[in-house]
Amino acid sequence: MKFSIGLFIAVWFVCFGTSLSAQTLSDILQTHESIIAKSSRKTISPAIDSLVESGLPSVEFMLTNWREKAIWQNKETKEFIAVLDGRMFDLDTADDIGLFEKTGFKQVKPNSGVRNLISGALVSFQLNAPDIEVRRAALNSIRRNDDAAYLPLLKASLDIETDPDLQTEKQQLLSLMTIKYSTQIPEKLAAIEAISQSLQIEVRAQLNRVLSTERRFAKIVPAEANIAWVLTPETQGFSSADAYDLLVAGGVAKPVLSAGDVKEALAANIVAGRIAGIPIGQLGNPQSREDAYQKLAAEGLAPDTLSASQIEKIVQEYVFFEVYAEPSHEVTEAAKAALQKISYRVSFSQFFDIGLDAISLASIYFLAAIGLAITFGVMGVINMAHGEFIMMGAYTGFVVQQFVPDQTLSILLAVPLAFGVTFSAGVAMERLVIRWLYNRPLETLLATFGISIALQQVAKNIFGTQARPLTSPDWLGGAWVINDVVAISYIRIAIFVLALIFLGVFLFILKRTRFGLETRAVTQNPSMASAMGINPDRVNMLTFGLGSGIAGIAGVAIGLYAKVTSEMGNDYIVQSFMTVVVGGVGNIWGTLAGATMVGFLQKGIEWHNPSNTLAAQTYMILFIIIFIQFRPRGIIALKGRAAGD
Known part of the structure; x- marks a missing residue:
């Protein structure tokens, strides 16, 4: 309370620049020398209050250096100085008074509790400081040390704030504190209206505090109370026992004896093997024990008990209700309306956020599956090692970053290198293994x-089993924050853009290049393509290499936000196959449609069942199995060898 009074006085000084007395800062410090030298949170308040109440311009300099442990005391004269960069400074004038020699001085070391109080006192000076970071720090200090005394300080600083963003923060904090501390109903209503467009958790929490209720009882409902609702026993989860407990807590009813209390009373009144004249051997049933206890109560040897009917009768004499902590009906109604409006916006934002997550996930699946779509669609090869090409691309990015420290340059180099490494590995795999197994799907x-x-074991032998970092550039750090509910990381946005680029590149290759023409020809009718002079073996080799190379680039992109391990391919191989099969094999647009469907489906199921991702994946697979039963060729069916025509 003393600190709050000091803050109110500080407002007067901030606004009018007048001092209470002719005291110097040194005089005040010497008055409180003992508690400053050995300060604690419990004892330091008088010293801080005196400093703030003085209104001296040098107080801010003193408090700032005190908080930073830059105040030293002369052991002999007991005077205080500030020490900065090895120089001594006078606390009254902030003048440099010479080189600091540690001999003869001891450092004043305030603990964390004292520093918090000092930070609170500094707010009155810092809210209007020229440095915006100082003003922002003062605002954060008010948030941490919530006090009604800060209200006039915020009001005084709001009109002279030059930064629009910080002014908005000040206005919102002022509104929240007005709702909490103001006694003027119009001010509270205006504050609620001002924050009704915000989605911040602090806003919702404050409105919920306004609508918090307390259970009470009375003979009749008080007319002046701001009643939330009337409680009827045995309805709305409010039992007669709850009602009676409320009466007991209010001191208008006697506590109900527990079974343990009854047992203890019976045991305390055993006389010659009897209780109230009843042999102990006959007390084996509840009714006998009840009769014995009633006799003890009648003789004054035990407290009276209440029957269920008596309790019910007592409960019926009272009205039970929940009353708002906020006494004004207008304020609670405004808070309910604002909270409902915010809830609608939060729900819409959450739905939009899930949509963004689904698009982001679909982009990842598209990148992971597009290479598989080409090899599976053109060649009919079920490549279970496709995930390992993703892993190889991610490890290529990791190796590049070991030699190129610049993160942006390393990623730019890693993309073509990953393509080259995995393209070469894919061509080698096709030439050495796949070409001998065409039309033999099980063996393939x-x-x-x-x-x-x-490949997984080779990666473990080279890189170990622990996850390796693939660091993204600083400009990909953070997230695009749309509001307090919706945000998407810049890495996810970059992957989405990369997916669009790949979509455009592939459409160009397939529609505008000779290789694309040959690929489409082999996909639709390999025999006719061969008769027209196209070499299907060459197309298959390049297609398999291209699909593998794309998987490598996808590995670099995925490695920027996911763990890079030898088993990371396992996380994407199943989704890649589902994407290809659902979308339609051998079709770029089908792969895009499949990735979109799988991404939205997975996020939708996770939203309904967020605590069990394994169950979500199971439901997704079941849904896709059912979908394939009705559309076995996928969303966009393609005629040709891949379709079985």
Whole structure:
């Protein structure tokens, strides 16, 4: 309370620049020398209050350096000085008074509690400081040390604030504190209206505090009370026992004896093997024990008990209700309306946020699956090692960053290198293994599965089992914050843009280049394509290499936000196959549609069941199985070898 009074006086000084007395800062410090030298949170308030109430311009300099442990005391004269960069400064004038010699001085070391009080006192000076960071720090200090005394300080600083963003923060904090501390109903209503457009948690929390209720009882409902609702026993989860407990807590009813109390009273009144004249052997049933206890109560040997009917009768004599902590009906109605409006906006924002997450996830699945879509669609090869090409691309990015410290440059170099490494690995795999297994899907699946395991083990031998970092550039750090509910990381945005770029590049390759023409020809009718002079083996080799290279680039992108391990491919191989099968094999637009469907479906299921991601994936797989039963060729069916025509 003393500190609050000091703050009110500080407002007067901030506004009018007048001092209470002719005391110097040194005089005040010497008056409180003992508690400043050995300060604690419990004892330091008088010294801080005196400093703030003095209104001296040098107080801010003193408090700032005190908080930063830059105040030293002369052991002999007991005077205080500030020490900055090895120089001594006078606390009254802030003048440099010479080189500091530690001998003969001891440092004043306020603990964290004292520093918090000092920070609160500094607010009156810092709210209008020229440095915006100082003003922002003062605002944060008010948030941490909530006090009604800050209200006039905020009001005084609001009109002279030059930064629009900080002015908005001040206005919102002022509104929240007005709702909490003001006694003027118009001020509270205006404050509620001012924050009704905000989605911040602090706003919702403050409005919920306004609408907090307390259970009470009375013979009749008091007319002046701001009643939330009337409680009827045995309805709305409010039992007669709850009602009677409320009466007991209010001191208008006797406590109900528990079974333990009854047992203890019976045991205390055993005389010659009997209780109230009843042999102990006959007290084996509840009714006998009840009769014995009633006799003890009649003889004054035990407290009276209340029957259920008596309790019910007592409860019926009272009215039970919940009353708002806020006494004004107008304020609570305004708070309810504002909270409902905010709830609608929060729900819409959450839905929009889920949509952004789904688009982001669809972009990742599209990047991971687009290479598989080409190899699976053109060649009919079930490549179980596709996830390992993603892993190889991510590790390529990691290796590049070991030699190129610039994160932006390293990523720019890693993308083509990852493509080159995985393209070469894909071509080698096609030439050495896949080409001998065409039209033998089971053998192809087993062979690529074995290669997948082998590649994982090679990665473990080279890089170890722990996750390796693939650091994103600083400009990809953080997130695009749309409001207090909706935000999406810049990395996710970059992956979305990369997915769009790949979509455009692939459409160009397939529609505008000779290789694309040959690929489409082999996809639709390999025999006719061969008859027209196209070499299907060459197309298959390049297609498999291209699909593998794309997986490598996807690995670099995915590695920027996911863990880079030898088993990271396992996290995407299942979703990649689902994306291709659902969308339609061998079709870029089908892959895009499949990725979108899988991404939205997964996020939708996770939203309904956020605590169990395994169950969400299970439901998603079941849904896709059912979907394929009705549309076995996917969303966008393609005629040709991949479709079985």
